[in-house]
Amino acid sequence: MILQRLYELALREQLMDDPAFEALPVPYLVTIGEGGDYLGLIDIRGEKTLPARGKAAARTVRDKGRMMKVPRAHGNTANQGFARFFADTLPRVLPVAVEEKDRNKAEASRVTFWEQIDTAAAESEDPALQAIQAFGRRLEEFTDRIRADQTREEPALTDRVTFAYRGSGGPTVLELEPVRAWFSALYARLNADKQGDGPTGVCQVTGIVGPIPRSHATKLQGVPGGMSVGVSLISFDKAAFGHYGLDGAENAAIGYAATEGYLRALDALLKNTLPSVKNCGGKSKLVVGGTAFLYWTKERVDTGFMNLLDDPTDEPMKQLVDSVHKGKNAGDALDATPFYLLALSGNAALAIVRGYLETTLPEAKANVARWFADLRIADTGKDYSGAVNDKFSLKALAAATIPLKRGSPDWEKLPERVSEGLLTAALKGQPVSDAVLIACLHRLAVEGSDGFRSARMALIKLILIRKGVLVDDQLKPDKPQHAAYVYGRFLAICEEIQRAALGKVNATIVDRFYGRLSTAPALILRRMIDGALDHLKKVRTTKEGLHRRLDERLAAVVALMPPDPLNGQMSFEDQARFSIGYYHEKAATYRRMALIRAKKDEEAEKAAGEKAAKAAKK
Numbered sequence: 099m100i101l102q103r104l105y106e107l108a109l110r111e112q113l114m115d116d117p118a119f120e121a122l123p124v125p126y127l128v129t130i131g132e133g134g135d136y137l138g139l140i141d142i143r144g145e146k147t148l149p150a151r152g153k154a155a156a157r158t159v160r161d162k163g164r165m166m167k168v169p170r171a172h173g174n175t176a177n178q179g180f181a182r183f184f185a186d187t188l189p190r191v192l193p194v195a196v197e198e199k200d201r202n203k204a205e206a207s208r209v210t211f212w213e214q215i216d217t218a219a220a221e222s223e224d225p226a227l228q229a230i231q232a233f234g235r236r237l238e239e240f241t242d243r244i245r246a247d248q249t250r251e252e253p254a255l256t257d258r259v260t261f262a263y264r265g266s267g268g269p270t271v272l273e274l275e276p277v278r279a280w281f282s283a284l285y286a287r288l289n290a291d292k293q294g295d296g297p298t299g300v301c302q303v304t305g306i307v308g309p310i311p312r313s314h315a316t317k318l319q320g321v322p323g324g325m326s327v328g329v330s331l332i333s334f335d336k337a338a339f340g341h342y343g344l345d346g347a348e349n350a351a352i353g354y355a356a357t358e359g360y361l362r363a364l365d366a367l368l369k370n371t372l373p374s375v376k377n378c379g380g381k382s383k384l385v386v387g388g389t390a391f392l393y394w395t396k397e398r399v400d401t402g403f404m405n406l407l408d409d410p411t412d413e414p415m416k417q418l419v420d421s422v423h424k425g426k427n428a429g430d431a432l433d434a435t436p437f438y439l440l441a442l443s444g445n446a447a448l449a450i451v452r453g454y455l456e457t458t459l460p461e462a463k464a465n466v467a468r469w470f471a472d473l474r475i476a477d478t479g480k481d482y483s484g485a486v487n488d489k490f491s492l493k494a495l496a497a498a499t500i501p502l503k504r505g506s507p508d509w510e511k512l513p514e515r516v517s518e519g520l521l522t523a524a525l526k527g528q529p530v531s532d533a534v535l536i537a538c539l540h541r542l543a544v545e546g547s548d549g550f551r552s553a554r555m556a557l558i559k560l561i562l563i564r565k566g567v568l569v570d571d572q573l574k575p576d577k578p579q580h581a582a583y584v585y586g587r588f589l590a591i592c593e594e595i596q597r598a599a600l601g602k603v604n605a606t607i608v609d610r611f612y613g614r615l616s617t618a619p620a621l622i623l624r625r626m627i628d629g630a631l632d633h634l635k636k637v638r639t640t641k642e643g644l645h646r647r648l649d650e651r652l653a654a655v656v657a658l659m660p661p662d663p664l665n666g667q668m669s670f671e672d673q674a675r676f677s678i679g680y681y682h683e684k685a686a687t688y689r690r691m692a693l694i695r696a697k698k699d700e701e702a703e704k705a706a707g708e709k710a711a712k713a714a715k716k
Contacts, residue, residue, distance in 0.1 A: 123162040184218070193245075330449065
């Protein structure tokens with residue numbers, strides 16, 4: 099089914115209309131003059147603006163190069179001495195400086211490249227190709243100048259380069275119609291020879307009887323965890339891949355057209371080059387940890403709402419909610435086209451399917467809108483200071499389940515199914531696995547007060563809601579509260595009292611007692627109450643007003659506790675309630691402090707304005 103959907107996508111996007119070429123970025127251009135003169139190496143990359151994200155401001159960077167129709171690989175790119183026609187990486191084309199260990203491989207491919215230019219120039223008789231051919235025969239003469247340009251431009255050795263003959267001010271060699279026609283004929287001839295020598299069978303995708311390829315040679319690049327040269331989704335070149343006596347292509351009977359189609363569709367999805375996605379954010383891929391999520395629809399429609407899962411922002415979020423609301427009011431989905439999602443990761447040379455789902459576009463949109471609503475929670479971060487936030491990316495939520503390594507998520511610790519499970523839950527409106535909740539609770543127990551990051555707490559809240567537990571987005575003191583939630587609030591107040599009494603300490607009450615209070619409160623509750631009362635006595639001697647407020651809050655939350663503390667081990671669900679109670683109480687404190695600061699700033703600004711007005715009258 100997956101291959102059939104990909105083949106349908108290739109047909110819809112007309113990805114096979116030009117079978118001899120594929121769209122690839124080319125960042126550098128060699129200009130050639132009369133008689134093969136070397137005119138220079140030119141950087142033809144454009145610029146793009148990266149939007150502001152978090153603390154990082156918007157910035158302008160170079161893109162990967164100009165997208166061009168480059169000849170498809172006519173053989174195995176991993177073979178020693180292979181080179182593409184007319185455009186390839188710098189060491190395969192020019193005598194640039196490379197490391198000693200790579201020199202022989204680069205020289206072998208360069209010989210192949212210029213032999214191919216000789217063949218193409220002789221058979222096509224194109225003047226531009228003949229000028230490029232003359233340049234190739236004078237390469238040694240230009241080596242020093244080429245390397246000087248290499249030093250100036252500092253290209254990566256993996257960057258592609260092609261040619262332009264400026265003797266007539268013409269386009270690049272890849273845009274010359276006689277050259278394109280010549281290579282198209284060559285590619286068709288090579289394919290016909292290959293198909294004529296292979297087996298025949300019924301294609302499992304199209305149902306058509308015809309030649310079956312012996313291998314699916316095109317490698318997919320951009321799959322996390324895969325080799326840099328690319329990975330294969332389908333492989334049957336080993337005895338272990340045999341099945342009931344069927345070997346090789348007989349075991350995976352997929353025709354040439356279907357093979358070409360699914361590979362081109364996957365390549366376009368991985369590279370974000372589908373023509374239809376240019377008008378909806380230009381994306382068809384979302385990467386979290388070691389998994390790439392590829393998404394598309396049966397018909398050409400806007401899938402830009404998926405960008406919110408990677409980078410949630412205010413206006414697109416509002417547009418999503420509005421579109422879902424309009425669809426419900428209409429009484430029928432405006433566009434019930436099927437929506438597909440494929441999760442891939444790499445294991446050396448193979449691509450692994452981590453998950454696949456089909457739903458409809460309206461359902462996916464409605465479920466994503468509900469996903470963000472379920473995540474909405476008071477945010478203790480500097481940007482929100484206790485105000486409610488729902489803009490948590492899928493990457494931030496996945497990171498909430500794993501430890502940090504030098505300040506960044508340790509993605510190697512992310513279990514394979516976590517990100518796939520979160521995205522499936524977002525698109526299908528399903529509950530999230532208990533394993534994710536347990537991972538979050540474990541991180542809280544290990545990290546103490548530093549572990550209460552807003553994304554982690556938003557994820558815990560969502561998990562509870564999807565278990566049928568009612569959870570508010572912020573503290574609502576007047577509403578009935580579960581005992582576990584109350585104990586969490588109690589811990590937050592005890593921490594605040596400790597800070598007021600002792601200032602900064604090496605290990606807070608949360609660091610010392612969170613694990614015990616959140617799992618078996620009866621064992622530690624009395625001791626914590628006595629400790630809080632002792633700390634309040636110290637606060638009273640120096641801060642009478644603060645003592646009164648903290649004493650009232652402590653009394654209020656103790657009054658909400660059940661007469662008998664919860665005995666035994668609290669369930670994971672109750673531990674989650676406990677963590678939310680603690681977090682809500684802290685967020686409420688942050689919010690009060692932010693409002694007080696805002697009021698003081700407003701009063702100071704008002705006083706300054708009045709003072710300035712009086713000075714102006716004088």
